[in-house]
Amino acid sequence: MIGACLLAKKPIFSLFYIPENLYESTSVFYTVGLLSYYLTSLGYFGVTLVNGVGSSTQLLVGNLINSCGTMAVAFVLLGVFKLDIIGAALIAPVCGIVLVVYALIVLKKNEIPLPKTAKGFRLDKKLFFAILKTGLLMGLQSLLCQVGDICLSVQTNRFVDSGLISLSFVEVASVGLPLTGIMSSFSTVCLVFIPPNYNAGNKKRVKKFLWIMMVLTVSYGAILTLVYAFFGKFFYATVFDDPNLIALGARYWRYYSASMIPVSVLFVLRYYFDCIGYNRLAMFAGVMQMLGALFAAFVIVPQFGELGRGISTAIAFSFATIYLVVAYFLVEKFHKKE
Amino acid sequence: MQKLKFDVLNDPIRKIIIGVCVPLIIVTVISWFTTSVTNILYGKFGGEYFTVQGLIGIVLTSITQVVSCVISASWIKTAIYYKEKRSGDEKPYLATSVYVTVIVKRC
Numbered sequence: 530m531i532g533a534c535l536l537a538k539k540p541i542f543s544l545f546y547i548p549e550n551l552y553e554s555t556s557v558f559y560t561v562g563l564l565s566y567y568l569t570s571l572g573y574f575g576v577t578l579v580n581g582v583g584s585s586t587q588l589l590v591g592n593l594i595n596s597c598g599t600m601a602v603a604f605v606l607l608g609v610f611k612l613d614i615i616g617a618a619l620i621a622p623v624c625g626i627v628l629v630v631y632a633l634i635v636l637k638k639n640e641i642p643l644p645k646t647a648k649g650f651r652l653d654k655k656l657f658f659a660i661l662k663t664g665l666l667m668g669l670q671s672l673l674c675q676v677g678d679i680c681l682s683v684q685t686n687r688f689v690d691s692g693l694i695s696l697s698f699v700e701v702a703s704v705g706l707p708l709t710g711i712m713s714s715f716s717t718v719c720l721v722f723i724p725p726n727y728n729a730g731n732k733k734r735v736k737k738f739l740w741i742m743m744v745l746t747v748s749y750g751a752i753l754t755l756v757y758a759f760f761g762k763f764f765y766a767t768v769f770d771d772p773n774l775i776a777l778g779a780r781y782w783r784y785y786s787a788s789m790i791p792v793s794v795l796f797v798l799r800y801y802f803d804c805i806g807y808n809r810l811a812m813f814a815g816v817m818q819m820l821g822a823l824f825a826a827f828v829i830v831p832q833f834g835e836l837g838r839g840i841s842t843a844i845a846f847s848f849a850t851i852y853l854v855v856a857y858f859l860v861e862k863f864h865k866k867e
Numbered sequence: 868m869q870k871l872k873f874d875v876l877n878d879p880i881r882k883i884i885i886g887v888c889v890p891l892i893i894v895t896v897i898s899w900f901t902t903s904v905t906n907i908l909y910g911k912f913g914g915e916y917f918t919v920q921g922l923i924g925i926v927l928t929s930i931t932q933v934v935s936c937v938i939s940a941s942w943i944k945t946a947i948y949y950k951e952k953r954s955g956d957e958k959p960y961l962a963t964s965v966y967v968t969v970i971v972k973r974c
Contacts, residue, residue, distance in 0.1 A: 764903075
C-alpha cells in the first residue's frame with residue numbers, strides 16, 4: 530500500500546492541486562510520512578496495548594509519554610536540529626518507537642507474554658477471523674468517512690487562490706488542538722463497559738450507562754461550541770504573529786464550532802452500535818458522514834468558499850448523527866417488539 | 868497476571884466511568900498544553916508544515932485510520948470471547964488479537 534502510494538505520488542499531487550511553489554516541501558513530507566508509517570502505527574498499537582492491559586498508573590504514564598513525547602521530540606528535531614519539514618514528518622515515527630518500547634515493558638511487568646514467547650500458544654482461529662471481520666468492517670466505515678474528507682480536501686485545494694479560499698485559510702484550518710480528546714475517553718469507556726455487559730444480558734445496565742454517557746458528552750460538546758466560537762483569536766495568537774492569520778483562524782474556529790454537538794453524539798452512539806455487534810449500522814454512519822462530506826465538498830464549498838469549508842465538518846457529522854439517532858430508536862422499537 | 872481493578876459487570880457505573888475516564892481526561896488536559904507548545908514549535912521552526920499538512924495530510928491520515936479500526940476491533944472481540952469462555956486465562960485471546968493486528972498492519 531505504501532509502495533503504491535509512493536509510486537502514485539505525481540498523480541496524487543496533481544489530484545490534490547499541490548501548488549508548484551510548495552511541491553518540494555510537500556513531496557518531502559509525504560515521502561517521509563509514508564516511509565515511517567509502520568513505526569507510527571506501531572506506536573498507536575503500543576498505546577492501545579497499555580490501555581487494555583495496564584493498570585491506571587501504567588495507562589496514565591503511557592499516555593503522558595504519548596503527549597509529552599511529541600512535544601519533546603518536536604523540540605529536539607525542530608528547535609535543536611532545525612530539520613524543518615523533514616523534522617516535522619519524523620516526529621510521529623520517533624514517538625512510535627518510544628511507545629512500543631514502553632508497551633513491551635508494561636507487557637513484561639504484567640507477565641503477559643507476546644505470541645512468539647507464549648508457552649503452548651495456539652492461535653484461536655475463530656477469534657482471529659472474528660477480529661478480522663469486525664476490524665475490516667470498521668475500517669471500511671472509516672475509509673468511507675475518509676473518502677468524503679479526501680474530496681473535501683481536494684475541492685478546498687482546487688479553489689485555493691481563486692478568490693473563494695486562500696492558502697492562508699488552508700494553513701490555519703490545519704492547526705489543531707485536541708479538545709475533542711475528552712470525547713475519545715468517553716468512547717474508550719464505552720469499549721470497556723458495553724461489550725461484556727451486553728453479552729452478559731445486562732441490557733438495562735447498558736441503557737442506563739448509555740444515557741449517562743450521552744448527557745456527559747453532549748454537555749461537553751456544548752462547552753466546546755462556546756470555546757470554538759469565542760476563543761479562536763486567543764488560540765491562534767499563540768501560534769502565529771501575523772494578525773491576518775490570527776483573524777482568519779478565529780473565523781475558521783467560529784465556523785467549526787457548529788460541529789461540536791453532532792460530534793459529541795457520534796462519539797458515543799457509533800461505538801455503542803459497534804459494541805453491541807451492530808457493526809453494519811455503525812458502518813452506515815460512515816456512509817452518511819461520507820455523503821455529508823461529499824455534499825459539502827461539491828455543493829457548499831464551491832458556493833460559499835471558506836465559510837463552506839468551515840461548516841463542512843458540521844454538515845458531514847450532522848448527516849451521520851441524525852442517521853444514528855433514528856437508527857437507535859428503530860433498534861429500540863425492534864427490541865421491544867421482540 | 869495483575870488483577871484488574873474493575874468488575875465491569877457488577878461495579879457501579881459511576882465508578883467505572885470515573886476509573887477509566889479520569890486518567891484519560893488528565894492526559895487530554897496535559898496534551899492541550901503539550902500540543903499548544905508543539906504548535907508553536909511547528910509555527911516557528913516547521914517551515915511550511917501547517918500548509919503542507921492542510922494540502923496533503925488527509926492521505927497519510929486515511930492509512931492510519933484503517934489500522935486504528937482493527938486495533939479497536941481486537942479489543943471488542945477479545946472482551947466478548949473472554950466473557951464467553953471464562954477460562955480464567957485471557958492470554959491466548961490477547962495473543963491472537965496481537966497477531967491479527969500486526970498482520971493487518973503489514974498488509
